[in-house]
Amino acid sequence: MKYRQRIYGDLIERHLGEYRQMAFVAGARQVGKTTLCRQLGQVYVNWDNESHRDLILAGPDAVAKQAGLEELQERPPVIVFDEIHKYGRWKRFLKGFFDTYESRCRILVTGSSRLDVYQRGGDSLMGRYFNYHLHPFSVGELAGRWDVDALHQPPRKISAQDWQALLHFGGFPEPFCRRSKAFSTRWRNLRRVQLLREDIRDLTRIQELDQLAVLERLLAGHSGGQLVYSSLARQVRIGEVTVRSWITTLCSLLHGFVVRPWHRNLNRALRKEPKWYLRDWSGIQAPGQRAETLVACHLLKAVDFWTETGKGAFELRYLRDKEKREVDFLVVRDDQPWFLVEVKQAERELSPALAYFQNQTGAPHAFQAVIEMPFVAADCFEQTRPVVVPARTLLSQLP
Numbered sequence: 001m002k003y004r005q006r007i008y009g010d011l012i013e014r015h016l017g018e019y020r021q022m023a024f025v026a027g028a029r030q031v032g033k034t035t036l037c038r039q040l041g042q043v044y045v046n047w048d049n050e051s052h053r054d055l056i057l058a059g060p061d062a063v064a065k066q067a068g069l070e071e072l073q074e075r076p077p078v079i080v081f082d083e084i085h086k087y088g089r090w091k092r093f094l095k096g097f098f099d100t101y102e103s104r105c106r107i108l109v110t111g112s113s114r115l116d117v118y119q120r121g122g123d124s125l126m127g128r129y130f131n132y133h134l135h136p137f138s139v140g141e142l143a144g145r146w147d148v149d150a151l152h153q154p155p156r157k158i159s160a161q162d163w164q165a166l167l168h169f170g171g172f173p174e175p176f177c178r179r180s181k182a183f184s185t186r187w188r189n190l191r192r193v194q195l196l197r198e199d200i201r202d203l204t205r206i207q208e209l210d211q212l213a214v215l216e217r218l219l220a221g222h223s224g225g226q227l228v229y230s231s232l233a234r235q236v237r238i239g240e241v242t243v244r245s246w247i248t249t250l251c252s253l254l255h256g257f258v259v260r261p262w263h264r265n266l267n268r269a270l271r272k273e274p275k276w277y278l279r280d281w282s283g284i285q286a287p288g289q290r291a292e293t294l295v296a297c298h299l300l301k302a303v304d305f306w307t308e309t310g311k312g313a314f315e316l317r318y319l320r321d322k323e324k325r326e327v328d329f330l331v332v333r334d335d336q337p338w339f340l341v342e343v344k345q346a347e348r349e350l351s352p353a354l355a356y357f358q359n360q361t362g363a364p365h366a367f368q369a370v371i372e373m374p375f376v377a378a379d380c381f382e383q384t385r386p387v388v389v390p391a392r393t394l395l396s397q398l399p
Helices: 007-019 033-040 049-059 060-068 090-101 158-167 173-178 181-201 207-219 229-236 239-251 285-306 352-361 389-394
Strands: 022-029 043-046 078-080 106-110 131-135 256-261 275-278 315-319 326-333 335-342 365-370 387-390
Touching: 007 033, 007 106, 007 131, 007 285, 022 033, 033 078, 033 106, 043 049, 043 060, 049 060, 060 090, 090 106, 131 285, 158 173, 158 285, 173 181, 181 207, 207 229, 207 239, 207 275, 229 239, 239 256, 239 285, 256 285, 275 285, 285 315, 285 326, 285 335, 285 389, 315 352, 326 352, 335 352, 352 365, 365 389, 387 389
Parallel strands: 022 106, 022 131, 043 078, 078 106, 256 315, 335 365, 365 387
Antiparallel strands: 256 275, 315 326, 326 335
């Protein structure tokens, strides 16, 4: 399987060169965290490896000796700690190691799901690390080397084969690169089993795994839809508070995410009902749902990337009012609406809701992103009026 270069490589390399803080690289299962970090590190320590585990349990000094930190080196080596959050005293270990050896090495920490799932009690690591969230492949990442300092890029074309692979096999590295329907189906099924039978069991106190599996199946067919907690509670036969808690858990484990409505300065806007999206759109059968989920994942990746590179505080929201006017997405920058995105499979007639909500929010840009439109080599962000754009053009300009 051919390895694809990740934009996060440049980002984390810059971090290691400029900052003393540890880099915490979080992300969903099988998104490529270990592969990326092993390429960047010179010393690799994995809690799941029995001999490595013994080394960690022996203490920071033992790891430092193994890494050669007692010897003069031309540049500080990069030490990768993988899956260390499974160790009950992992934060105390990292704090001690960092405080003692941070001038002699650089530290990468990675592991399954989100590392902040494990931030319960214990010693604080505040000020000792920066978070980075690794997402699946996107159009912008496939288009070539990314300028980390730029907010968005000029439009860049990807091959028709890569575009179709992204649509049908998703952005997780292995199914995207293999491009096999049989492999992709088996991969998704195994990933779901690992989520429900390993991650949930290991990280939570949830006992009703069969009912949680029912909820997960309901949500799998609901990507892009509004969450009505009371309806889900009736179908799963649990309380509404429990449904909310379980969905929060699925979000924390990066199985999906919610997008909340934006209501500031909007007349009669909805305030409460979030929308649910899967992080892997490859198994979604309905073309419209798959298209909306693909764009949602791209926008979330961009929002995280911009925030984590210090370009501001970004959020992903959607717009809907009580008259049922709706726009799929709004990207907010430093509490100010920046651009709107309405997703269509093939429809090129401009949605009137874009102009309405652009006027309401004052957002500088409003795009109707059409999946089936061919690439156009024109900068979407030069447009200040609502405009129909090819999805692959708009997405190529985002991280």
